[in-house]
Amino acid sequence: MPPENDLALPVKYLLRRPPVFVEPGVTVAEAAERMREAAIGSVLVSDDPPGIVTDRDLRGRVLAAGLGPETPVGRIMSRPLKTVDADAPVIAALHRMLDDNIHHLALVEEGKIVGVISSSDLLQLQARSPLYLRRTVETIEAPGELARYSRDLAAIVDTLFRGGLGAVQIGRIVSSLNDALIRRLVSLAERELGPAPTPFAWIVFGSEGRLEQALLTDQDNALIYGEDSDAARTYFAALGERVVNGLIQTGFPPCQGGFMATEWCKSLDAWRSLFARWAR
Structure with missing residues (x-):
């Protein structure tokens, strides 16, 4: 073999x-x-x-x-x-x-x-496998359990590179792992806060949004939620803060420009109005 x-x-x-x-x-x-x-x-x-x-x-x-x-x-x-x-x-x-x-x-x-x-x-087949890290991510109960995430991810990137993968393939795998991490952090936040009052989406920008991440970079994310209300604004502000802080604990530094869900957290209508102004 x-x-x-x-x-x-x-x-x-x-x-x-x-x-x-x-x-x-x-x-x-x-x-x-x-x-x-x-x-x-x-x-x-x-x-x-x-x-x-x-x-x-x-x-x-x-x-x-x-x-x-x-x-x-x-x-x-x-x-x-x-x-x-x-x-x-x-x-x-x-x-x-x-x-x-x-x-x-x-x-x-x-x-x-x-x-x-x-x-x-x-x-x-691979002791340092992306599947192993994803399985670990999917079972954490608190962000602090992934304090080694950045180190483990760097080791996986090294393994993949030595295995002959190119930058595009590595970026795709790393982005998939980071997506899994965000899904878990959102799930943990929902468990703590209770069900969301309206549907929502967590979105990412920059290298992660383009599936080009190879190592951890600073955060570029935002939150879009459905119907606007006082309850929704309170809930999603709390959710955004928990997820952003969780990412910081796992090795993602905050965006120096503030492009994170703690500040960019708006209803769908508010986002539409914002983009309409930008497009004019």
């Missing part, structure tokens, strides 16, 4: 076994037993188009949803199945998992599914 630290390695070299298929009518209990017997984290569902059921689906779509063990897998499977060519390099699979926020990926060879790889397979 080629060297395991080569990101140009064809992803099919990570396969350990043929794919395991079940019929759509098989119960989740039977599917779970098949997964246990094969020591795997997913099974494919023979349907048109095919689907997949993972251990995460069993937790999130069955147990958490209050469904019983007799539930057919066809009811809870995910499809269309996410795939990548078996001869594609490992980095292509890594990009697909990061971009689609998935943990299992089917490999296709001449139109036939030849196996499934998981994020764990890639983690074993």
